[in-house]
Amino acid sequence: MKNLIVCAIALFTSLAVSAQAEIKFDEETIDYGTIEYGSDGVRSFTFTNVGDEPLVISDVKSTCGCTVPEKPKDPIAPGKTGVIKVKYDTKRPGPIRKTVTVYANVDNSPIPLKIKGTINKKDTRSVLEK
Template sequence: MRKLIAIVVFVLAGFATTQAQNSAKFEFESETIDYGIIKKGSDGVRVFKFKNVGDEPLIVEDVKSSCGCTIPKKPEKAIMPGEMGEIEVKYDTKRVGHIRKTVTVYSNAEEPIKALKIKGQITDDTES
């Protein structure tokens, strides 16, 4: 009986370890987008590119920005292991000044909450 219990415990422990290793995982090309110095009214669309380096489908559940001046767009479908995905952000370039914003990604990845950054500066050539 002890041997049977030991075998069951061993099998369950092995199953739990295997399950813990299977997960989706982000690998971003860059976790910060630097707009640099751009003119007021310039194209504010940029893209965070990533790869699912895990062994499970990666589902981006939600993407939120730290203010209404940045509009993120999440992938609509799951990113399969080994596939590339994109998170698009659009910054309102009518706002002159420094850019320092956070885009927070919520997913089923090994790291379920991921903070991405955008930075830069918007200039207005009409000011003297």
């Protein structure tokens, strides 16, 4: 019986310290600041696999169609970095407050990432007035 208990504890301990992927983002919120109507809406979330197994980003979803995320196609090896690109439609003036959700083979999945900022109104003055 003692041997069975010792084996069970050893098995549980080995499972608890098993290899896994871990993700660490340089930043989890990107602030666009105040940008011009129609300007470049692409920003990047850089991350590192700080675990000891390949990191697989299975999906990245946004809260609306105005935000289009792009995930890495291949697994990210331990110690390597990757990028999730996010393109926001900058032809929507006003405040930006959106969430992009990352699904990966990590314990804390899904991971929410945020973008924020403000887009100025379209400049409607004619070229001659400028």
